[in-house]
Structures are given as C-alpha cells and as structure tokens.
Amino acid sequence: MSTKKNSTKSELTLFVTILQKDIKSEIRQANDIISIILFGIISIFIFSSSYNTINLGVRMPIEIFVIQIWLIIFFTLIFIMIKLFVQEKERGTLDGLTSSPVSNNILLISKVVFCFILLSFIELILVLFSFFISVPSVQILNFNEFLYYIIIGIVLPTLDISICGTLVSALSMYSKNKSFVLPLLLFPIILPITSPIISLNIRLLEGELLSMVVIEILFLVAHAILMFSILVLVSEELLSE
Amino acid sequence: MSNFNAVLLECDNISKQYGFFFALNKISFHLDESSILGVIGANGAGKTTLIRILSGLTSPTSGKMVIKGKNYKTDDKFLKKIIGTIANKSFLYEELTIYENLKFYSKLYSVYDKHTFKEKIEHYAEQFNLSDWIFEPISNLSTGMKQKVEIIRILIHNPSILLLDEPFSGLDFNTIKLLIKILTELKLKENLTIIIATHNIEVVQEISDAILILKNGKISKFAPKNEIDKNKIEFYF
Numbered sequence: 028m029s030t031k032k033n034s035t036k037s038e039l040t041l042f043v044t045i046l047q048k049d050i051k052s053e054i055r056q057a058n059d060i061i062s063i064i065l066f067g068i069i070s071i072f073i074f075s076s077s078y079n080t081i082n083l084g085v086r087m088p089i090e091i092f093v094i095q096i097w098l099i100i101f102f103t104l105i106f107i108m109i110k111l112f113v114q115e116k117e118r119g120t121l122d123g124l125t126s127s128p129v130s131n132n133i134l135l136i137s138k139v140v141f142c143f144i145l146l147s148f149i150e151l152i153l154v155l156f157s158f159f160i161s162v163p164s165v166q167i168l169n170f171n172e173f174l175y176y177i178i179i180g181i182v183l184p185t186l187d188i189s190i191c192g193t194l195v196s197a198l199s200m201y202s203k204n205k206s207f208v209l210p211l212l213l214f215p216i217i218l219p220i221t222s223p224i225i226s227l228n229i230r231l232l233e234g235e236l237l238s239m240v241v242i243e244i245l246f247l248v249a250h251a252i253l254m255f256s257i258l259v260l261v262s263e264e265l266l267s268e
Numbered sequence: 269m270s271n272f273n274a275v276l277l278e279c280d281n282i283s284k285q286y287g288f289f290f291a292l293n294k295i296s297f298h299l300d301e302s303s304i305l306g307v308i309g310a311n312g313a314g315k316t317t318l319i320r321i322l323s324g325l326t327s328p329t330s331g332k333m334v335i336k337g338k339n340y341k342t343d344d345k346f347l348k349k350i351i352g353t354i355a356n357k358s359f360l361y362e363e364l365t366i367y368e369n370l371k372f373y374s375k376l377y378s379v380y381d382k383h384t385f386k387e388k389i390e391h392y393a394e395q396f397n398l399s400d401w402i403f404e405p406i407s408n409l410s411t412g413m414k415q416k417v418e419i420i421r422i423l424i425h426n427p428s429i430l431l432l433d434e435p436f437s438g439l440d441f442n443t444i445k446l447l448i449k450i451l452t453e454l455k456l457k458e459n460l461t462i463i464i465a466t467h468n469i470e471v472v473q474e475i476s477d478a479i480l481i482l483k484n485g486k487i488s489k490f491a492p493k494n495e496i497d498k499n500k501i502e503f504y505f
C-alpha cells in the first residue's frame with residue numbers, strides 16, 4: 028500500500044516537473060505565444076470589420092460570434108500542436124525525455140495538460156477581445172449561467188481538443204511532411220465534435236438550461252474519454268521508434 | 269574484453285531494419301565493467317543506431333541485449349536509470365539555464381535533493397570550468413561548453429554506463445583533450461563503462477580498451493586496442 032502511494036507520488040512529481048519545464052520554456056519563448064495571440068486578434072478584427080461594414084450598428088449574431096471564436100481556436104490548436112512533440116523531436120530533447128526513466132503515459136498526460144493550459148490562456152485573451160470588438164448580441168447571463176458557459180462551453184471542449192491535439196502531434200512527429208500531416212490527421216479526429224461544440228456554445232450563450240444540452244455534453248465527454256483511452260493505449264508505440 | 273572484470277553488456281545478433289535496409293545486421297559482442305569501447309566506422313555504418321538501441325531510444329528489429337543481467341522489455345526503468353546518453357542532438361533546452369536544465373534532469377531521474385543540489389552543481393561547474401556560466405541560458409554557450417554541460421547532465425544521476433555519440437564533433441583540440449582526461453578519470457575513479465561512437469580514430473586509439481569497427485551495419489572488426497594495428501585500421505572501413 029505504502030509502495031503504491033510512493034510510486035503515485037513520484038509519478039505526480041515527474042508529471043509536475045515536465046509540466047513546469049514546458050511552461051518555463053514557453054515563457055522564455057514568449058514571441059511564439061504573442062504571434063499566436065496576434066493572429067487571433069487580427070482574425071477577430073477581420074471578422075468583425077467585415078460584419079460591421081455590411082450591417083452598420085447591428086450587433087453580431089451569437090451564431091457568427093461562436094463560429095468566429097472556435098474557428099480561431101482550431102487554427103491556434105495547430106500552432107500549439109507543433110510545440111508539443113514536433114518541436115521537441117526536431118530539437119532532440121524528446122530523446123532526453125524518452126531515455127529517462129519516465130513512463131510514456133506521464134509524458135503524454137503532461138503534454139495534454141500543457142496544451143490545455145496554453146490553449147486556455149490564449150482563449151481567455153481572444154474571448155475577452157472578441158466580446159469587446161465583435162459586440163455579440165448575447166443576453167446578460169446570471170452568475171450560474173456564466174459559470175456553466177465557461178465550464179461546459181469552453182473548458183470541456185478545450186480539454187477534448189487538447190487530448191486530440193496531443194494525440195495527433197505525437198502521431199505525426201516521425202512524419203517527413205509534418206506541416207501537411209498535422210492538419211490532415213487532426214481533421215477527421217475533431218470533425219465529429221465541431222458541430223456539438225458550436226451548438227453547445229450557441230445554446231448556452233442564449234441562456235438555455237443545462238438539461239437542453241445534455242446530448243452535446245455527453246457526446247463531448249464520450250469523445251474525450253475515447254481519445255484519452257487511445258492516447259494511453261498506444262503510448263508505447265507513439266513514443267518509441 | 270579483459271579477463272578480470274565481470275561482463276556488463278551482451279548483444280546477441282542485434283539487427284535493426286528500416287524497410288529493406290539493415291542499419292544493423294546481426295551484431296554480437298560483449299563488454300566488461302569499467303572499460304571504454306570505441307565504436308568507429310564510415311558514415312551510415314550503424315554507429316548511431318547501435319548507440320540508440322543500447323540507450324533504449326530505438327528497439328531492435330531482432331536479437332537479444334542484456335545489460336547487467338536485465339533487458340529493456342522487462343526492466344526498462346532500471347536500465348534507463350543506470351545509463352547516461354549523449355546523442356548527436358543535444359538533450360538540453362536552449363532557453364533554460366545550465367542550472368535549470370540540470371535540475372530538470374536530476375528530477376527526472378529522481379536524484380534531486382534541494383539541500384545538496386546546488387553544492388553538487390557548483391562542484392561539477394568548477395571541475396568543468398563552467399562556474400561563471402551556471403545561470404546562463406544554454407543558447408549563450410559555445411559548442412564546447414554545451415558538450416561539457418551534456419557530460420554533467422549524464423553524470424548527475426550516477427550512471428554505470430555512458431553512451432556517447434560523436435561527443436568530440438565541433439570541439440577544438442584543447443576541449444577534446446579535456447574530455448579525454450575526464451572520461452579516462454571517470455572510468456578509473458567511478459568504474460564507469462563507456463561506449464563512444466565517433467569518427468575520430470586518434471581519440472579512440474588513445475582512450476579505448478577495445479575497438480569495434482562497423483561496416484554497412486556489420487561488425488568488421490572487434491578486438492582489444494592492442495590487437496589492432498593502428499596503421500591498418502582504415503582497412504576495416
């Protein structure tokens with residue numbers, strides 16, 4: 028019992044160590060994150076100005092607002108995926124991780140969490156910006172509705188696409204044409220969840236009750252569990268040559 | 269190779285195949301504790317593949333490999349703990365400092381002790397003339413300095429075997445001399461077993477106890493250093 032507890036504690040320490048290293052490295056290369064955020068902000072400007080030029084004085088419909096946000100998030104995910112495994116593989120540092128006594132599952136889970144943290148940080152800035160720039164016709168949500176929107180509309184899909192992104196990044200790192208293979212592999216994996224994510228966001232921003240979006244929530248949870256299971260099951264093959 | 273030390277590593281018919289190409293073809297050899305093996309050969313002879321297989325980074329297509337009586341299939345974590353690898357690409361994170369890189373790797377190998385770590389690093393830094401650079405990012409260091417940090421990185425978890433792939437490439441004469449001195453001391457004082465894959469025949473002849481020459485993925489010659497005529501060594505390439 029005590030050995031098991033110690034082993035769990037040491038695995039948790041390894042997980043935190045890898046995560047801390049990734050975050051510290053990312054902070055030191057702030058230019059990459061700034062350019063991703065700039066890409067997002069420019070995209071929001073382009074969407075908003077195109078809409079406002081045609082519809083002067085009309086607030087942006089929720090549908091367009093949600094599509095705009097998630098389209099940018101999916102593109103942002105591709106940038107982040109390159110950072111997860113592809114960059115480490117090209118630099119040679121991935122060999123440093125895989126030649127150390129760290130289990131592949133710990134390595135993969137730390138990358139999922141890193142992707143989630145990075146994506147959440149970028150989303151936070153982009154969502155705030157888009158609320159001010161795009162001025163969507165969202166009704167005023169009470170505290171609970173706002174909390175549901177954040178947890179179910181943003182956090183849950185972000186976690187799901189972080190798992191998908193990590194899986195695809197690991198799958199494509201040995202490929203010669205990574206820039207081509209990354210989006211090509213990502214597309215079929217995230218295609219089933221794009222519609223539930225958009226629908227979930229629209230309905231939550233319209234103030235609908237949770238009971239009305241149970242199917243979308245269950246679908247996203249099932250997809251996240253399925254992708255995570257695949258990630259864990261193929262971890263040995265993913266990280267060994 | 270000597271008659272006095274216990275066998276540490278045994279490779280039996282190790283092959284690595286990529287499609288129809290054999291990077292290694294039925295390699296068999298054994299190595300004793302506390303010895304230095306120099307692996308030489310032309311480009312594409314299989315030196316890097318051999319180092320990657322021994323370090324657990326690549327799995328062999330066929331064959332058996334035993335290190336300290338254990339193999340990667342059953343004792344992966346144990347073997348990775350007792351092996352220190354320097355590959356042809358650096359394992360160091362360029363944006364992190366020497367201190368942060370070494371702290372990260374000592375945590376990965378579960379040897380980090382916050383009370384003694386700083387002292388340990390200062391000791392190594394002094395030994396390798398890096399005391400003024402501990403808090404500098406790796407990107408600010410020269411190739412020779414980076415190589416010294418790589419050596420500290422692999423020593424920090426007290427391994428029994430060092431696997432070095434082209435450790436002398438890009439280094440000047442003085443740094444090569446310093447590395448040779450360090451590696452020889454490590455073998456004698458710490459009883460380390462060292463495998464060096466390199467193009468540098470002179471260095472191999474200077475520090476190795478045994479030499480393994482690879483040609484097109486096969487062993488062309490494997491013998492104690494004194495049994496190989498240094499003037500005819502290129503004949504085996």
